[in-house]
Amino acid sequence: xxxxxxxxxxxxxxxxxxxxxxxxxxxxxxxxxxxxxxxxxxxxxxxxxxxxxxxxxxxxxxxxxxxxxxxxxxxxxxxxxxxxxxxxxxxxxxxxxxxxxxxxxxxxxxxxxxxxxxxxxxxxxxxxxxxxxxxxxxxxxxxxxxxxxxxxxxxxxxxxxxxxxxxxxxxxxxxxxxxxxxxxxxxxxxxxxxxxxxxxxxxxxxxxxxxxxxxxxxxxxxxxxxxxxxxxxxxxxxxxxxxxxxxxxxxxxxxxxxxxxxxxxxxxxxxxxxxxxxxxxxxxxxxxxxxxxxxxxxxxxxxxxxxxxxxxxxxxxxxxxxxxxxxxxxxxxxxxxxxxxxxxxxxxxxxxxxxxxxxxxx
Amino acid sequence: xxxxxxxxxxxxxxxxxxxxxxxxxxxxxxxxxxxxxxxxxxxxxxxxxxxxxxxxxxxxxxxxxxxxxxxxxxxxxxxxxxxxxxxxxxxxxxxxxxxxxxxxxxxxxxxxxxxxxxxxxxxxxxxxxxxxxxxxxxxxxxxxxxxxxxxxxxxxxxxxxxxxxxxxxxxxxxxxxxxxxxxxxxxxxxxxxxxxxxxxxxxxxxxxxxxxxxxxxxxxxxxxxxxxxxxxxxxxxxxxxxxxxxxxxxxxxxxxxxxxxxxxxxxxx
Numbered sequence: 001x002x003x004x005x006x007x008x009x010x011x012x013x014x015x016x017x018x019x020x021x022x023x024x025x026x027x028x029x030x031x032x033x034x035x036x037x038x039x040x041x042x043x044x045x046x047x048x049x050x051x052x053x054x055x056x057x058x059x060x061x062x063x064x065x066x067x068x069x070x071x072x073x074x075x076x077x078x079x080x081x082x083x084x085x086x087x088x089x090x091x092x093x094x095x096x097x098x099x100x101x102x103x104x105x106x107x108x109x110x111x112x113x114x115x116x117x118x119x120x121x122x123x124x125x126x127x128x129x130x131x132x133x134x135x136x137x138x139x140x141x142x143x144x145x146x147x148x149x150x151x152x153x154x155x156x157x158x159x160x161x162x163x164x165x166x167x168x169x170x171x172x173x174x175x176x177x178x179x180x181x182x183x184x185x186x187x188x189x190x191x192x193x194x195x196x197x198x199x200x201x202x203x204x205x206x207x208x209x210x211x212x213x214x215x216x217x218x219x220x221x222x223x224x225x226x227x228x229x230x231x232x233x234x235x236x237x238x239x240x241x242x243x244x245x246x247x248x249x250x251x252x253x254x255x256x257x258x259x260x261x262x263x264x265x266x267x268x269x270x271x272x273x274x275x276x277x278x279x280x281x282x283x284x285x286x287x288x289x290x291x292x293x294x295x296x297x298x299x300x301x302x303x304x305x306x307x308x309x310x311x312x313x314x315x316x317x318x319x320x321x322x323x324x325x326x327x328x329x330x331x332x333x334x335x336x337x338x339x340x341x342x343x344x345x346x347x348x349x350x351x352x353x354x355x356x357x358x359x360x361x362x
Numbered sequence: 363x364x365x366x367x368x369x370x371x372x373x374x375x376x377x378x379x380x381x382x383x384x385x386x387x388x389x390x391x392x393x394x395x396x397x398x399x400x401x402x403x404x405x406x407x408x409x410x411x412x413x414x415x416x417x418x419x420x421x422x423x424x425x426x427x428x429x430x431x432x433x434x435x436x437x438x439x440x441x442x443x444x445x446x447x448x449x450x451x452x453x454x455x456x457x458x459x460x461x462x463x464x465x466x467x468x469x470x471x472x473x474x475x476x477x478x479x480x481x482x483x484x485x486x487x488x489x490x491x492x493x494x495x496x497x498x499x500x501x502x503x504x505x506x507x508x509x510x511x512x513x514x515x516x517x518x519x520x521x522x523x524x525x526x527x528x529x530x531x532x533x534x535x536x537x538x539x540x541x542x543x544x545x546x547x548x549x550x551x552x553x554x555x556x557x558x559x560x561x562x563x564x565x566x567x568x569x570x571x572x573x574x575x576x577x578x579x580x581x582x583x584x585x586x587x588x589x590x591x592x593x594x595x596x597x598x599x600x601x602x603x604x605x606x607x608x609x610x611x612x613x614x615x616x617x618x619x620x621x622x623x624x625x626x627x628x629x630x631x
Contacts, residue, residue, distance in 0.1 A: 003631060063631055066631060067631060070631075239631075246625050246627060249619075249625040250623075250624045250625055253619060253620065253622075253623050253624060253625065254623065259616075259620055260616070261613045261614075261616035261617040261620060262609070262612060262613045262616055263616065264615075264616035264619050264620060265563075265611075265612035265613050265614070265615040265616025265617075265619070266612050266616070268615055268616065268619055268625055269560055269563055269564060269567070269612050269615060271625070272545065272560050272564075272628060272629070273541040273542070273544065273545050273560075273564050274541070275548075275627075275628070275629050276541070276544035276545045276547065276548040276628075276629045277540065277541055277544040279544070279548060279629045279630075279631060280544045280547060280548075282631060283631075294540075297536070297537050297540050297541070300533075300537045301537060301541055346526075346530070348533075349529065349530045349533035349534065350526070350529065350533075352533035352536055352537065353529035353530070353532060353533045354529075356533075356536060357509055357529075357532055357533065357536060359509070359512065359513065359523045359524075359529055359532070360513065360521060360523055360524060361524070362524050362525075362526060362529070
């Protein structure tokens with residue numbers, strides 16, 4: 001597949017098919033817009049490139065998905081966060097779900113017919129994810145889940161959840177399930193956050209019955225599943241988010257009346273450095289290399305570049321975050337979490353020190 | 363030595379070994395002559411995209427020096443290598459990097475670099491990429507020194523590498539170096555003046571970050587003249603200033619963006 005030709009064809013298609021979001025910026029409207037974009041791209045085939053034929057894809061390298069993401073998010077047709085969730089949820093299903101289940105479910109995700117979520121973090125298990133305590137106990141042909149998840153993005157809109165549970169002690173005692181969100185015993189409560197968008201939820205599991213056929217992998221595979229999705233999150237997902245950040249930079253340039261060249265240059269240099277690093281990572285993925293701890297570097301660069309960009313926006317558009325009700329405000333506030341979600345900046349540096357610099361244990 | 367344009371991995375490794383050996387054995391004029399015998403100018407004209415990263419990164423890693431930047435800049439200007447040419451330095455200054463071993467008043471007294479009144483405008487992209495690789499090599503050498511010290515040095519009854527404050531400084535250093543190296547790869551894949559400018563800025567900034575963190579991790583020993591660190595620190599300060607400092611280039615990029623009104627998407631998939 002010629003990547004340049006693919007991109008050119010996609011651009012032509014996007015110019016001929018108007019998918020511009022409407023004026024409503026509410027979360028409901030964002031989620032509806034996302035489904036619309038996914039549906040249109042799926043029907044036209046774009047959303048299916050880079051995914052295996054077995055799950056409704058058209059095959060081809062994963063780099064094609066990065067290009068679709070870059071074009072969609074780079075045109076602000078969809079918000080980068082929800083759009084990129086497909087990139088971690090679909091590979092998880094492809095790698096861990098029973099083949100028939102993946103073949104049945106993944107097309108629903110790719111086509112925007114369903115939104116899914118990830119039940120990983122818990123009130124007592126943030127950075128120390130392996131300490132999670134949501135239990136699943138066997139009962140005949142089923143499993144019974146009890147516990148609480150938190151920071152579950154878009155749970156209120158989701159039809160399914162990839163859920164991590166404890167089935168025995170230790171890292172090897174974590175098992176994953178694909179749970180229907182309409183199962184009796186599941187309660188979803190959106191969290192109020194400082195940026196005012198109720199994207200994150202608390203999800204309670206109270207004697208929720210999960211059929212055994214919904215286990216992802218074998219008992220004890222949950223930790224590996226969680227680790228295996230990081231390379232996707234930190235390659236194709238990051239590439240989309242970077243494309244998004246460039247659009248914000250353009251908007252800053254359009255709105256700033258007398259910006260400081262050094263500040264603009266420094267924010268751009270960070271963004272460019274991040275993009276170059278992410279490009280290297282995507283090329284490695286395309287060559288079939290297994291991505292690992294070195295993606296912690298991508299994560300640190302992304303969090304740093306994102307916060308620096310929004311700091312620059314606040315400095316170069318004085319008052320706009322504090323005094324005006326514009327999208328800059330929630331975006332600026334959301335950027336404060338960039339060094340926290342997806343593994344804190346400190347955890348990333350611990351991984352770099354241990355795994356990449358081979359320093360002895362703390 | 364005859365340079366084959368289509369070098370395979372094995373012959374590249376042999377070349378890298380020969381270069382490393384030469385750089386470990388000699389520096390300055392002697393190294394300049396040794397590299398000439400190894401076919402440096404042929405490499406530069408026949409396979410610049412391989413030769414420049416290889417040679418300049420090794421100069422940084424081995425802490426050797428040779429006035430090869432002249433050749434890169436001269437060749438990019440369509441002139442023949444082997445001589446010298448006035449090079450722009452930070453703050454609008456001009457310098458000449460001599461092909462002699464004459465002592466200089468430069469911060470890094472090993473480098474025969476001195477001010478000259480002025481010079482002519484030259485294309486700088488290739489020279490900036492070369493300096494970027496040198497800075498990355500120097501940064502990696504500093505990180506390696508600091509890492510080893512952190513593992514060996516015992517205080518409070520344990521290696522200081524076990525303290526998170528130390529670990530995070532070293533991790534930060536690696537992040538900066540890896541980021542800079544990615545900009546250099548991208549600048550080679552998509553030759554472009556802005557890409558080369560950004561790569562030099564990223565490499566200069568990474569080297570300054572590495573110097574700050576590694577100096578701190580090395581503590582007292584890193585401040586002595588007997589320890590190697592100060593040579594790297596002094597050298598990188600000069601390399602950063604050559605053909606525009608990280609600070610100047612960053613400001614220049616900002617001015618370019620302001621004039622253009624949008625952020626160029628370099629480094630495409």
